[in-house]
Amino acid sequence: QEFQFGPCRVEGVVLQKLWQAFWAVKDIVQAQDNITSVQLLRKEVLQNVPETESCHLIHALLRFYVNTVFKSYRDKAVEFGILKSFSILANNFFVIVSKLQASQEKMFSTRKTARRRFLLFHRAFKQLDREAAVTKAFGEMDILLSWMEKFYQL
Amino acid sequence: DGAAVLPAPQNLSVRSVNMKHVLTWSPVIVPEEIIHYSVEYQGEYESLYMSHIWIPSSWCSPTQRPECDITEDITATVSYSLRVRATLGSLTSAWSTLKHRFNQNSTILTPPRMEITMDGFHLLIKLEDLGPHFEFFVSYWRKEPGAKEHVKVVRPGVLPVYLEMVEPGAAYCVKARTFVKAIGRHSAFSQPECVKVQGEALPL
Numbered sequence: 636q637e638f639q640f641g642p643c644r645v646e647g648v649v650l651q652k653l654w655q656a657f658w659a660v661k662d663i664v665q666a667q668d669n670i671t672s673v674q675l676l677r678k679e680v681l682q683n684v685p686e687t688e689s690c691h692l693i694h695a696l697l698r699f700y701v702n703t704v705f706k707s708y709r710d711k712a713v714e715f716g717i718l719k720s721f722s723i724l725a726n727n728f729f730v731i732v733s734k735l736q737a738s739q740e741k742m743f744s745t746r747k748t749a750r751r752r753f754l755l756f757h758r759a760f761k762q763l764d765r766e767a768a769v770t771k772a773f774g775e776m777d778i779l780l781s782w783m784e785k786f787y788q789l
Numbered sequence: 790d791g792a793a794v795l796p797a798p799q800n801l802s803v804r805s806v807n808m809k810h811v812l813t814w815s816p817v818i819v820p821e822e823i824i825h826y827s828v829e830y831q832g833e834y835e836s837l838y839m840s841h842i843w844i845p846s847s848w849c850s851p852t853q854r855p856e857c858d859i860t861e862d863i864t865a866t867v868s869y870s871l872r873v874r875a876t877l878g879s880l881t882s883a884w885s886t887l888k889h890r891f892n893q894n895s896t897i898l899t900p901p902r903m904e905i906t907m908d909g910f911h912l913l914i915k916l917e918d919l920g921p922h923f924e925f926f927v928s929y930w931r932k933e934p935g936a937k938e939h940v941k942v943v944r945p946g947v948l949p950v951y952l953e954m955v956e957p958g959a960a961y962c963v964k965a966r967t968f969v970k971a972i973g974r975h976s977a978f979s980q981p982e983c984v985k986v987q988g989e990a991l992p993l
Contacts, residue, residue, distance in 0.1 A: 636970050647866045647971045656864075701834070709839045718844045726832035726865035
C-alpha cells in the first residue's frame with residue numbers, strides 16, 4: 636500500500652479508504668456543482684504525465700486542495716453533515732503533501748512542465764466564481780483519485 | 790447559583806495495541822443515576838485549519854461505558870485530539886480533552902500468535918488475523934547446524950501459509966513478526982516454534 640510518483644514514494648495512506656470517504660459524499664457534493672460545461676482537472680492537466688513530472692504535479696495539486704479547497708469547503712462540510720469523510724480526505728491529503736514535500740524539492744529538472752499543467756488547473760479555477768470553483772474542485776476529487784490510483788501499489 | 794454541575798470525565802488516555810485504539814477515562818459517578826458520555830475528535834487538519842470544529846466519534850456519541858473504540862475514527866497517520874463530556878438528563882459537563890494528542894504510529898505491536906501444523910509433506914502456518922493493516926514476515930529454517938534461514942512475506946488476507954516441502958524425520962522451526970505499512974513499523978519476532986516431521990529420515 637504505497638504511492639510511487641516517479642521518484643517520490645509515499646507510504647501509510649490506504650487509497651481504498653479515500654475512495655470510500657469520497658463515494659459516501661459524492662452525490663451530495665456533485666449535486667451542488669451547476670457548471671457542467673467546465674472541468675478543472677481536464678485532460679491537458681492529467682493526461683500523459685511523464686512519471687518524472689508526477690511528483691511535482693501531485694504535490695502542487697494536493698497542496699492546493701489542502702490549503703485552499705478544503706479550507707474553503709469546510710463550512711459546507713458542516714452544513715451537509717459530511718465532516719467524517721471530509722476529515723478522512725483532508726488528513727490523508729495532508730499526510731501525502733507532508734511526505735512529498737522533501738522529495739519533490741530535490742527535483743528541479745521537471746518542475747517547469749509540471750508547473751505548467753498545474754497552472755492550467757489553477758487558471759480554470761480562478762476564472763470561476765470562488766464558491767462555485769471550490770465546489771467543483773471538491774466534486775472532481777474522483778478524477779484526482781483515479782489519476783492517483785495509477786501510481787498506487789498494493 | 791447552586792445549579793447542579795456535572796463533573797467532567799478525568800484521566801483520559803488511549804490504549805492502542807495492534808492498530809486497535811481505545812480511549813478510556815474515569816467514570817463520573819452520580820449515585821443511582823446513569824451517565825452518558827459523548828466523544829469527539831479532531832485530526833491534525835482540523836486542528837490547524839478549523840479548530841472550532843469537532844467530529845462526533847463513530848460509536849460513542851453517546852455511550853454509557855467509560856471507554857470508546859476510536860479505531861474507525863483514526864483514519865490517517867496524523868495526530869488526533871480527543872475529548873469527552875458527561876451528560877445526565879439536561880445536565881452536561883465541560884469537555885475533557887486528552888492531554889497528549891494521539892497518533893496511530895505509537896500503537897503497540899505484539900508478536901503474532903501462530904500455529905504450525907503439517908499438511909502432508911508441507912509445513913503449514915496459521916497466523917493471527919490482525920486485520921488489513923498487517924503483513925507478516927515469516928522466517929523458517931531446518932533445525933540443524935548451519936541451516937539457511939528462509940523468509941516469506943505474507944500479505945493481509947493470505948492465510949494460512951504453506952511454507953515448504955519437508956523431509957520425514959527432520960525438524961523445522963518458524964518465527965514470525967508483523968509489519969504495518971501505514972506506520973512503517975514492525976513488531977518483535979515471536980518465539981521460534983519447532984516441529985518434527987514423522988517418519989524415518991531419508992537415507993543419504
